[in-house]
Amino acid sequence: MAVRELTITGGEPFARTDILDIIGLCLDNGLRLTVLTSGIVDSALLGHVKQSDVELRLSLDGASEETHDYIRGKGNLKEVLRIAQELRSHSTIRLSAHFTVNRLNLREICRIPSLLDRMEVRELVVSVIKPAGRAKEHPELLIEPELLPLARERIATISSNRRIRWRRYGDKNWSALACPAAFTKCGITPEGNITPCVFLGDGFVGGSIREYSLEHLWRHDDKCRRLRNLSINPDCLGCARLGTHNGGCRARALYHSGSIEDRDPYCCAIRQNSMNESLGVHDG
Ligand code: SF4
Numbered sequence: 001m002a003v004r005e006l007t008i009t010g011g012e013p014f015a016r017t018d019i020l021d022i023i024g025l026c027l028d029n030g031l032r033l034t035v036l037t038s039g040i041v042d043s044a045l046l047g048h049v050k051q052s053d054v055e056l057r058l059s060l061d062g063a064s065e066e067t068h069d070y071i072r073g074k075g076n077l078k079e080v081l082r083i084a085q086e087l088r089s090h091s092t093i094r095l096s097a098h099f100t101v102n103r104l105n106l107r108e109i110c111r112i113p114s115l116l117d118r119m120e121v122r123e124l125v126v127s128v129i130k131p132a133g134r135a136k137e138h139p140e141l142l143i144e145p146e147l148l149p150l151a152r153e154r155i156a157t158i159s160s161n162r163r164i165r166w167r168r169y170g171d172k173n174w175s176a177l178a179c180p181a182a183f184t185k186c187g188i189t190p191e192g193n194i195t196p197c198v199f200l201g202d203g204f205v206g207g208s209i210r211e212y213s214l215e216h217l218w219r220h221d222d223k224c225r226r227l228r229n230l231s232i233n234p235d236c237l238g239c240a241r242l243g244t245h246n247g248g249c250r251a252r253a254l255y256h257s258g259s260i261e262d263r264d265p266y267c268c269a270i271r272q273n274s275m276n277e278s279l280g281v282h283d284g
């Protein structure tokens, strides 16, 4: 299958007692590996990971204890800072942070660079919360489509900070149809089932790698095939963003309309915002 890259996320990957075996196996097979962690890392485990060629990415959900700990649990931001400083003393490890923008931390985005300074972290990945997993049970965290342009504006302020190398958490190589799910990426659930994208939820969980090879599932599983066979939404035909965004994110479309084939309202909100800007239309 020529898989080049693997991201291990959670829950908390370091809660697994066999995480070092998994990391070792990935590295032995030449995978570029990223492990996301909430900072609940056992120091003994850390002693082994520091020698590995792994990107360890610390999750940030706010620049203040109030917002970050609201999601991660009391005292977690302090723990993240402690772990970052501890890891920094090991030069071999590649340390980054993953900041997920949500409704509560929107106004804290400008404080993220100074938080990273304290952590001595220079690499940042930024994503916007998706209506999936636990976020679905906390609608107060979700960013409405209309707020997305504002979120993007604030995220862009990070780019003016020269000390930070940042990138959007993005799907490389958007496919010819809609998104890379089942074209250039897939997910594996903690139970070992394939899914075209982990953000699509339970309805898109396919067969198990305990029964079939990953290659077999990738090629033949119904859920993957379904994503590959989606047609372009007729409402997107003729849209200027069709060439680059092709209807947007399928997970967002599914959440907002119940149909995986619908338009992504966030994609439309960005289009509307650029149209307003080019026409000189402003709110208020
Ligand atoms: S469904 Fe959304 S998050 Fe998942 S791969 Fe497609 S664009 Fe990315």
Ligand code: SF4
Residues within 6 Å of the ligand: 235, 236, 239, 240, 241, 242, 245, 246, 247, 248, 263, 264, 265, 267, 268, 269, 271
């Ligand atoms: S902006 Fe809306 S209509 Fe245009 S491609 Fe995106 S989802 Fe489709």
